[in-house]
Amino acid sequence: MKLVLHVWRQAGPQAKGDFVRYEVPDASPDISFLELLDLLNESLIARRMEPIAFDHDCREGICGSCGVVINGRPHGPQRHTTACQLHLRSFQDGQEIWVEPWRAKAFPLVKDLVVDRSAFDRVIQSGGFITARTGSAPDANAVLVPKRDSDLAMDAAQCIGCGACVAACPNASATLFVAAKVSHLGLLPQGQPERYSRVVKMVETMDAEGFGACTNHGECMAACPKGISVDFIARLNRDYLKATLAPPPEGAGWSGAA
Amino acid sequence: MELKSAVPEGPIAEKWERHRFEMKLVNPANKRKHSIIVVGSGLAGASAAASMAELGYQVSCFCFQDSPRRAHSIAAQGGINAAKNYPNDGDSVYRLFYDTVKGGDFRSREANVYRLAQISVQIIDQCAAQGVPFAREYGGLLANRSFGGAQVSRTFYARGQTGQQLLLGAYQALSRQIGLGGVKMHPRTEMLDIIVVNGQARGIVVRDLVSGQISSHVADAVVLATGGYSNVYFLSTNAKGCNVTATWRAHKRGALFANPCYTQIHPTCIPVHGDHQSKLTLMSESLRNDGRVWVPKAKGDSRSPAQIPDAERDYYLERMYPSFGNLVPRDVASRRAKDMCDDGLGIGGGHQVYLDFRDAVKRLGPTVVAERYGNLFDMYQRITGEDPYQVPMRIYPAPHYTMGGLWVDYNLMSTIPGLHVIGEANFSDHGANRLGASALMQGLADGYFVIPYTIGNYVAQAKLPPVSTSDPEVKKVEAEVTEKIKKLLAINGTKSVDAFHRELGRLMWDQCGMSRSRAGLESAIDKVRAMRERFWKDVFVAGAGEDLNQSLEKAGRVADFFEFAELMCEDALHREESCGAHFREEYQTPDGEAKRDDARFSFVSAWEFAGVGAAPKLSKEPLEFDYVHLAQRSYK
Numbered sequence: 001m002k003l004v005l006h007v008w009r010q011a012g013p014q015a016k017g018d019f020v021r022y023e024v025p026d027a028s029p030d031i032s033f034l035e036l037l038d039l040l041n042e043s044l045i046a047r048r049m050e051p052i053a054f055d056h057d058c059r060e061g062i063c064g065s066c067g068v069v070i071n072g073r074p075h076g077p078q079r080h081t082t083a084c085q086l087h088l089r090s091f092q093d094g095q096e097i098w099v100e101p102w103r104a105k106a107f108p109l110v111k112d113l114v115v116d117r118s119a120f121d122r123v124i125q126s127g128g129f130i131t132a133r134t135g136s137a138p139d140a141n142a143v144l145v146p147k148r149d150s151d152l153a154m155d156a157a158q159c160i161g162c163g164a165c166v167a168a169c170p171n172a173s174a175t176l177f178v179a180a181k182v183s184h185l186g187l188l189p190q191g192q193p194e195r196y197s198r199v200v201k202m203v204e205t206m207d208a209e210g211f212g213a214c215t216n217h218g219e220c221m222a223a224c225p226k227g228i229s230v231d232f233i234a235r236l237n238r239d240y241l242k243a244t245l246a247p248p249p250e251g252a253g254w255s256g257a258a
Numbered sequence: 259m260e261l262k263s264a265v266p267e268g269p270i271a272e273k274w275e276r277h278r279f280e281m282k283l284v285n286p287a288n289k290r291k292h293s294i295i296v297v298g299s300g301l302a303g304a305s306a307a308a309s310m311a312e313l314g315y316q317v318s319c320f321c322f323q324d325s326p327r328r329a330h331s332i333a334a335q336g337g338i339n340a341a342k343n344y345p346n347d348g349d350s351v352y353r354l355f356y357d358t359v360k361g362g363d364f365r366s367r368e369a370n371v372y373r374l375a376q377i378s379v380q381i382i383d384q385c386a387a388q389g390v391p392f393a394r395e396y397g398g399l400l401a402n403r404s405f406g407g408a409q410v411s412r413t414f415y416a417r418g419q420t421g422q423q424l425l426l427g428a429y430q431a432l433s434r435q436i437g438l439g440g441v442k443m444h445p446r447t448e449m450l451d452i453i454v455v456n457g458q459a460r461g462i463v464v465r466d467l468v469s470g471q472i473s474s475h476v477a478d479a480v481v482l483a484t485g486g487y488s489n490v491y492f493l494s495t496n497a498k499g500c501n502v503t504a505t506w507r508a509h510k511r512g513a514l515f516a517n518p519c520y521t522q523i524h525p526t527c528i529p530v531h532g533d534h535q536s537k538l539t540l541m542s543e544s545l546r547n548d549g550r551v552w553v554p555k556a557k558g559d560s561r562s563p564a565q566i567p568d569a570e571r572d573y574y575l576e577r578m579y580p581s582f583g584n585l586v587p588r589d590v591a592s593r594r595a596k597d598m599c600d601d602g603l604g605i606g607g608g609h610q611v612y613l614d615f616r617d618a619v620k621r622l623g624p625t626v627v628a629e630r631y632g633n634l635f636d637m638y639q640r641i642t643g644e645d646p647y648q649v650p651m652r653i654y655p656a657p658h659y660t661m662g663g664l665w666v667d668y669n670l671m672s673t674i675p676g677l678h679v680i681g682e683a684n685f686s687d688h689g690a691n692r693l694g695a696s697a698l699m700q701g702l703a704d705g706y707f708v709i710p711y712t713i714g715n716y717v718a719q720a721k722l723p724p725v726s727t728s729d730p731e732v733k734k735v736e737a738e739v740t741e742k743i744k745k746l747l748a749i750n751g752t753k754s755v756d757a758f759h760r761e762l763g764r765l766m767w768d769q770c771g772m773s774r775s776r777a778g779l780e781s782a783i784d785k786v787r788a789m790r791e792r793f794w795k796d797v798f799v800a801g802a803g804e805d806l807n808q809s810l811e812k813a814g815r816v817a818d819f820f821e822f823a824e825l826m827c828e829d830a831l832h833r834e835e836s837c838g839a840h841f842r843e844e845y846q847t848p849d850g851e852a853k854r855d856d857a858r859f860s861f862v863s864a865w866e867f868a869g870v871g872a873a874p875k876l877s878k879e880p881l882e883f884d885y886v887h888l889a890q891r892s893y894k
Contacts (some may be wrong), residue, residue: 006508010484012805017523019700028532028533028534030531030532031534031535032536032641034536035535038534038536039534040754042756042757044800045754045798045809048753048798048800049800050800050801051800051808051809052559052799053808055324056327056498057323057497057498057499058328058330058332058333058497058498059497059498059536059537059539060537060539060540060637061637061640062324062332062333062419062422063328063330063497064327064328064431065323065324065327067326080636080639081640085637085640085641086640087640087641087643088641110468111805111806114806115322117324117325118324118325118445120325121325121326121327121433121436121443121445121657124327124430124432124433125434125436125437126437127432128430128433128437129431129433129434130387130388130389130430131390131434132307132384132388132389133301133311133312134305134312134384134431134432134706134707135384135706135707136387137380137383137384137386137387138383138387138401139383140342140383140385140386140392141344141384141400142744143386144397144398144399145394145398146394147394147395147396147398148330150391150392150393150394151391151394153389154391154416154417155389155877156415156425157391157423157426158419158422160422161327163327165816175703184389184391185389186796188389188391190387190388190389191389192387194655205785210411237600245830
């Protein structure tokens with residue numbers, strides 16, 4: 001099939017960027033969207049032009065490296081599908097496709113379609129973990145976890161950290177990303193001791209990194225390749241409110257239960 | 259070279275305990291005076307960096323991805339083994355040890371495997387404490403499933419994303435240490451060489467993948483956790499960035515490379531569909547718990563699978579291996595699929611067989627099937643456009659994991675003092691074939707529970723004179739790295755890096771893949787050499803060195819694959835037997851199973867670099883089996 005691509009090219013953070021038009025005359029509908037970019041890059045190399053830079057690695061939808069906005073939608077038109085798993089059969093012969101990087105203040109552009117998502121790492125570093133020093137764990141079955149809680153924690157834990165939620169949000173908010181981690185850890189008994197301090201630190205870091213606030217558009221959930229629900233944002237808000245409006249008196253710990 | 263495995267004395271069950279007592283300790287106040295470099299942030303690297311930082315060492319961790327969370331361990335699907343015996347079905351440390359040695363076709367080091375089985379139990383505890391959401395029973399206890407090569411259910415899992423959840427656990431532990439200042443993290447930074455001073459590994463030379471800047475980092479010890487080399491085949495289940503560069507460049511500086519020909523071809527992957535395909539996608543081995551593998555009995559049967567009645571289907575694994583059935587180890591399942599297709603019985607006469615869930619859906623209902631495998635089924639449907647709840651999956655083997663790697667002793671130290679190698683990057687525990695759900699176990703065992711002890715033993719005893727990044731030895735390595743990059747950019751030929759990589763991959767798959775022969779390997783060596791020469795004359799690397807340049811990154815990696823591929827063929831040629839995943843056509847039993855030659859080949863092949871194109875020197879580490887009786891593997 002023939003496709004016309006308009007790809008965002010930008011040599012570096014300070015350079016001026018623009019869309020560049022390319023034609024791919026003979027793509028198979030069975031290849032993935034990133035394979036289409038490979039194909040285009042091969043043709044650019046053959047013409048001794050510089051290939052398009054884009055992040056990618058596992059190409060099976062789990063590493064979270066890839067992510068481009070395709071015709072205005074992060075990861076493209078197919079629900080619950082990363083760009084690497086999106087296949088050209090989702091497009092029509094002759095279609096024009098606009099390809100852009102994630103656009104958000106907290107994700108500065110590096111080159112072409114590559115952005116810097118290290119803000120996500122810093123949010124996790126500030127509190128997105130359970131403190132469990134190596135070697136100090138009790139027997140794994142010593143702490144029972146109801147299946148319902150464990151399953152729900154797993155739903156949240158599936159986040160691949162790709163940043164599509166931020167790219168989709170009109171406010172460039174990372175609330176779904178933070179909510180997924182806060183919920184994953186806060187649903188488990190092992191996560192209770194740090195539950196409320198965690199949510200405060202992560203939200204503070206998110207704000208400091210320049211992500212916007214959540215105003216309940218729900219675009220994040222629609223764009224999320226793992227289908228992570230905005231219900232987790234409600235959970236985040238509940239924990240955050242409890243932590244900030246009704247903190248325990250000095251010296252007393254959080255009770256854990258919400 | 260004489261290889262000292264440093265396996266402690268005593269009965270196998272007591273070796274690790276005894277060794278932990280005998281190893282030298284570093285007192286808590288002194289640990290912060292020692293610096294450790296960890297390269298790679300997958301299960302092995304992240305767990306090692308976090309655990310060593312918790313102990314107080316100054317750790318620097320490097321990864322080429324934009325975040326440590328993206329290391330390829332994240333893609334592991336099925337599960338992680340542990341000898342917990344929670345299901346009460348007869349498992350034990352000894353049985354996990356036994357299964358792993360047998361599964362590896364008696365080509366692994368017994369003492370290492372025993373330690374791995376012992377530690378497996380702690381790993382599950384550690385991960386549960388970190389909040390890894392393992393699958394659970396309704397009563398709140400952990401759930402288990404069975405996996406290939408075992409008759410007990412010892413595999414723990416988190417849906418079909420076990421690797422992701424375990425890696426996020428390790429990543430979060432690592433992140434905590436980064437936040438506390440215990441680990442200095444360097445993402446988008448690729449290691450391009452190691453620095454050896456006075457015979458000791460004292461640092462690495464890296465390239466900042468954004469600015470292109472080359473710099474050196476020095477430390478008291480270096481730990482490589484850089485994964486495997488399946489991408490030598492171009493098409494594999496590995497992530498696109500996986501490479502042999504770190505281990506190969508360490509090899510060129512003196513670390514021996516062990517068993518490079520042991521490469522695992524995973525039986526259940528989505529078949530190759532076209533010329534522009536960039537990678538192959540694994541469908542977890544766990545699917546073989548409920549899926550049944552078959553081909554039509556008649557050649558050229560072009561009916562749709564639903565129209566082929568049971569009597570006209572050949573469930574060949576169940577037929578040939580009644581006791582293990584569809585759960586035979588990976589090497590066996592892969593080889594049988596290849597045989598079927600080579601005999602013209604593949605679907606549509608091509609290279610694919612069915613993995614059918616019809617009976618599972620009937621027996622369990624689609625809801626239970628979805629709960630177990632939903633994400634895999636969805637992934638399959640996205641890639642192929644077919645719905646596996648309705649029609650059987652089409653699968654074929656693909657390169658997946660490499661058992662070979664840098665040679666290490668019991669302390670996980672290579673032949674270069676101070677250079678430690680953990681996870682898939684070393685050769686130690688899986689012999690000639692890895693059992694399913696054992697890679698995650700080994701990566702985390704090395705990182706959480708072995709290296710934190712053995713690194714202390716090394717730095718406590720080694721004499722470590724101060725080294726600075728401005729020392730001439732360091733500057734020399736840095737200059738060599740810079741020179742190599744300049745050379746790649748200056749070739750200015752006509753063909754892309756990927757075009758060369760594809761060509762090399764095809765050759766390796768045909769001649770050094772699922773089955774190998776003397777003639778094929780000899781011709782492959784000549785071809786690899788010729789291809790390598792062409793690469794250095796005719797590759798075109800676009801862009802500049804001082805910039806984000808993905809063509810240049812790939813070019814460096816592919817250049818190393820060209821050198822490495824030759825060693826792989828050399829090793830496969832030298833090993834005149836079939837064992838595990840290494841199948842030499844000349845050495846097989848009458849029914850087509852691998853035929854070992856224990857009298858001649860019961861050893862680890864460890865190769866020493868002698869120059870590009872020069873014959874590598876072989877050293878042998880003899881393998882002794884005091885506990886597991888050597889026998890022909892049988893899964894019938």
